[in-house]
Amino acid sequence: MSSYAALLAAIQAPEGQGVQMRDPATGAVVGRAPQRSEADLDAAVATARQAQSEWAAASHAERSEYLNRAADAIEGSAEALAELLSREQGKPLNGPNARFEVGACASWLRANAAFELEPEVLVDDESGQAVLEYVPVGVVGAIGPWNWPMMISIWQIAPSLRMGNTVVLKPSEYTPLSVLALGAVLNQVLPAGVLQVVPGGGELGAALTAHAGVDKLMFTGSTSTGQAIMRSAADTLKRLTLELGGNDAGIVLPDADPEAIAEGVFWGAFINTGQTCAALKRLYVHESQYDQMCEALVDVAKKMPMGVGLEEENVLGPLQNRQQFDIVSGLVEESRSAGARILIGGDPQQDQPGYFYPATLVADVDNDNPLVAQEQFGPALPIVKYTALDEVIGWANGLEVGLGSSVWGTDLDEARAVAARLEAGTTWINKHGAVDPRVPFGGVKKSGYGLEFGVEGLKSVALPKVTSW
Numbered sequence: 129m130s131s132y133a134a135l136l137a138a139i140q141a142p143e144g145q146g147v148q149m150r151d152p153a154t155g156a157v158v159g160r161a162p163q164r165s166e167a168d169l170d171a172a173v174a175t176a177r178q179a180q181s182e183w184a185a186a187s188h189a190e191r192s193e194y195l196n197r198a199a200d201a202i203e204g205s206a207e208a209l210a211e212l213l214s215r216e217q218g219k220p221l222n223g224p225n226a227r228f229e230v231g232a233c234a235s236w237l238r239a240n241a242a243f244e245l246e247p248e249v250l251v252d253d254e255s256g257q258a259v260l261e262y263v264p265v266g267v268v269g270a271i272g273p274w275n276w277p278m279m280i281s282i283w284q285i286a287p288s289l290r291m292g293n294t295v296v297l298k299p300s301e302y303t304p305l306s307v308l309a310l311g312a313v314l315n316q317v318l319p320a321g322v323l324q325v326v327p328g329g330g331e332l333g334a335a336l337t338a339h340a341g342v343d344k345l346m347f348t349g350s351t352s353t354g355q356a357i358m359r360s361a362a363d364t365l366k367r368l369t370l371e372l373g374g375n376d377a378g379i380v381l382p383d384a385d386p387e388a389i390a391e392g393v394f395w396g397a398f399i400n401t402g403q404t405c406a407a408l409k410r411l412y413v414h415e416s417q418y419d420q421m422c423e424a425l426v427d428v429a430k431k432m433p434m435g436v437g438l439e440e441e442n443v444l445g446p447l448q449n450r451q452q453f454d455i456v457s458g459l460v461e462e463s464r465s466a467g468a469r470i471l472i473g474g475d476p477q478q479d480q481p482g483y484f485y486p487a488t489l490v491a492d493v494d495n496d497n498p499l500v501a502q503e504q505f506g507p508a509l510p511i512v513k514y515t516a517l518d519e520v521i522g523w524a525n526g527l528e529v530g531l532g533s534s535v536w537g538t539d540l541d542e543a544r545a546v547a548a549r550l551e552a553g554t555t556w557i558n559k560h561g562a563v564d565p566r567v568p569f570g571g572v573k574k575s576g577y578g579l580e581f582g583v584e585g586l587k588s589v590a591l592p593k594v595t596s597w
């Protein structure tokens with residue numbers, strides 16, 4: 129399946145069936161996504177249950193070998209996967225986008241294959257012994273969003289498989305072909321029944337959440353859907369990992385060098401054209417640096433080409449769907465009518481195909497403006513001026529969500545002292561959103577709970593099992 133045509137042919141619905149997926153940059157039809165019913169879901173869960181005991185009986189070394197071979201398979205089909213991802217999701221091939229995402233899938237698999245998870249000896253003395261080990265949960269249900277459809281699926285699949293679980297995954301209805309393609313490539317090497325992708329809408333996700341044959345649910349998506357999932361999972365007392373929405377603050381301290389950090393701040397905010405859970409979504413800049421920071425960001429934004437994903441020069445793409453385009457443009461308009469200053473962008477061309485919204489920087493905006501207080505999930509960054517550190521820390525912590533955050537400055541001790549006061553699962557210093565497969569990642573407050581990545585991520589798709597004698 130190294131060619132694009134072969135990959136698409138392997139996954140799409142027969143002619144005249146399924147749902148037509150369109151390229152958000154051009155409106156062109158990408159392919160036909162099959163739709164699965166609840167009966168199909170039942171069958172997939174039954175298959176996953178059946179496959180699970182043999183998969184769990186394999187050793188960690190054997191399963192790690194499968195993950196490494198799965199990474200090889202991705203690398204063998206990388207260009208075809210990136211092309212499909214670019215067409216369906218809209219993200220450009222280049223920049224931190226489609227090729228980067230496919231490459232990250234292989235890296236995450238290899239990292240998960242390499243982690244060591246030894247039994248922990250808790251007690252070993254004259255009173256006796258106690259050992260803590262991690263055993264498979266069983267069948268993992270996974271539900272994902274449309275912004276990083278392949279990478280987030282791998283975040284769910286890789287640790288689950290490594291720990292001896294089987295996986296039934298429901299992709300977003302906006303990007304099913306990308307995830308079906310990923311699954312097809314992985315299934316070239318995985319044993320039958322270990323990984324199944326079941327495309328459908330929110331109702332199918334709800335059925336997976338409520339399913340009695342699913343032991344653990346990993347969800348990445350909005351806070352409101354996460355809340356619905358939590359309610360529904362109560363009946364079966366399913367274990368949950370919830371990676372939900374965020375509205376990450378970035379604080380630029382008085383000793384920061386605006387020119388030096390501008391590109392890092394820009395990509396922290398505009399990675400994947402702003403459609404990233406842990407993107408920098410509100411930037412707080414000390415008054416002494418405010419004008420220089422605004423200017424430096426405008427200079428960077430001017431240099432970043434936006435356009436159709438398959439055109440090699442582009443590094444920013446369209447919004448993935450109309451709904452998200454409307455959210456972003458509505459929030460920018462609200463800020464404009466409240467008197468904010470649009471430094472660049474804010475003027476989408478309505479007469480061209482595609483949901484293109486230009487990279488937009490908004491200055492002189494109040495902290496309680498909806499563009500600051502709500503998750504825009506798109507290419508519009510509000511830049512808020514602050515005077516006192518206590519005030520800005522209060523603003524950063526003032527929302528109900530807490531996924532990521534960042535502090536930008538020259539004195540590392542000072543930056544770390546500020547980082548310690550921020551309510552977020554991760555605080556980066558002089559970077560933002562730089563996830564790493566070895567480093568646990570997760571939210572606090574209404575950004576969810578449970579950790580992904582690293583050895584902690586393996587533990588969260590396993591059951592702790594103590595033996596004491």
Ligand code: NAD
Pocket residue numbers: 271272273274275280298299300301328329330331332333334335337348349350351352353354356357370371372373374404405406503505531571575
């Ligand atoms: P969404 O919640 O609308 O949809 C996510 C998935 O949930 C889709 O597959 C959808 O079909 C499914 N779904 C919808 N209703 C459901 C229900 N009742 N039960 C079960 N499943 C249901 O989210 P989205 O718009 O696709 O993604 C954007 C959001 O995701 C943003 O808020 C973003 O911050 C968040 N996100 C978080 C992370 C993270 O790691 N914390 C990563 C990426 C995106």
